[in-house]
Amino acid sequence: MKKLVFGIIATLALAGCGSDKGEQTQTLRIATEGAYAPFNYTNADGSLGGFDIDIANALCQKMQTTCEISAQDWDGIIPALKTGKFDAIVSAMSVTEERSKQVDFSQPYFVNSLVFLKKNGASFDPKSIKDIESAKIAAQRSTISSQWLTQTYPNSKPQLYDTLDNAFIDLGNGRADAMISDKLPALSWLKSDIGKDFAVVGDEIDIDDKISVAVDKGNTELLHKFDEALAAIKADGTYEQIVIKHFGKEALPKDAQ
Numbered sequence: 001m002k003k004l005v006f007g008i009i010a011t012l013a014l015a016g017c018g019s020d021k022g023e024q025t026q027t028l029r030i031a032t033e034g035a036y037a038p039f040n041y042t043n044a045d046g047s048l049g050g051f052d053i054d055i056a057n058a059l060c061q062k063m064q065t066t067c068e069i070s071a072q073d074w075d076g077i078i079p080a081l082k083t084g085k086f087d088a089i090v091s092a093m094s095v096t097e098e099r100s101k102q103v104d105f106s107q108p109y110f111v112n113s114l115v116f117l118k119k120n121g122a123s124f125d126p127k128s129i130k131d132i133e134s135a136k137i138a139a140q141r142s143t144i145s146s147q148w149l150t151q152t153y154p155n156s157k158p159q160l161y162d163t164l165d166n167a168f169i170d171l172g173n174g175r176a177d178a179m180i181s182d183k184l185p186a187l188s189w190l191k192s193d194i195g196k197d198f199a200v201v202g203d204e205i206d207i208d209d210k211i212s213v214a215v216d217k218g219n220t221e222l223l224h225k226f227d228e229a230l231a232a233i234k235a236d237g238t239y240e241q242i243v244i245k246h247f248g249k250e251a252l253p254k255d256a257q
Contacts, residue, residue: 032071
């Protein structure tokens, strides 16, 4: 869904403290952007919150490890993983062919779609090629949203931003005619004070966008642990609770609603 990848690296750092049973506890260094609400965001006190954070903590609990989750600038997320700064990325990262050459992905933990936003009463129509090519369309740089737009409409000229928040700010302040975004962050923004005069326009764009945990290329042992933990939190109801908490029941897979 959203973006270009978050860093995750292959080497596990072992923390020397043992559990009550005398077992050694592993510490996983996990990267997230911290600026992609409602998936991940930074609270006023500097702590991290959001869907990705709760998923990461639930997975670590199943793996009997300690999570150290840190914010990492989006453009540097994969490089940070590749240089060993992190063991994994849990940051609304979409599985793409290009990223799969650099990292390995777990089974998906969410499926994303895209939407266009515009101000109520504005004339922008995403079904009009002319509008797409002439409008100032905000999007986050190095994301599925911006990639889809430029690949589908090569003559479009999107206004690209380092963070989704900055793209939303310019849309809200009238410095962009429209915006393309992942669906759930867009719906979350529409509930804000600055987004209340805006709406989704046109049809939801289904791009079969799967969001997964990323690890360094070849780290099959860690990847297998994430897949096992993901299956476990889905089986015991933890995953469903986290989805409902952040997105509502309508965001659950159709067969789970």
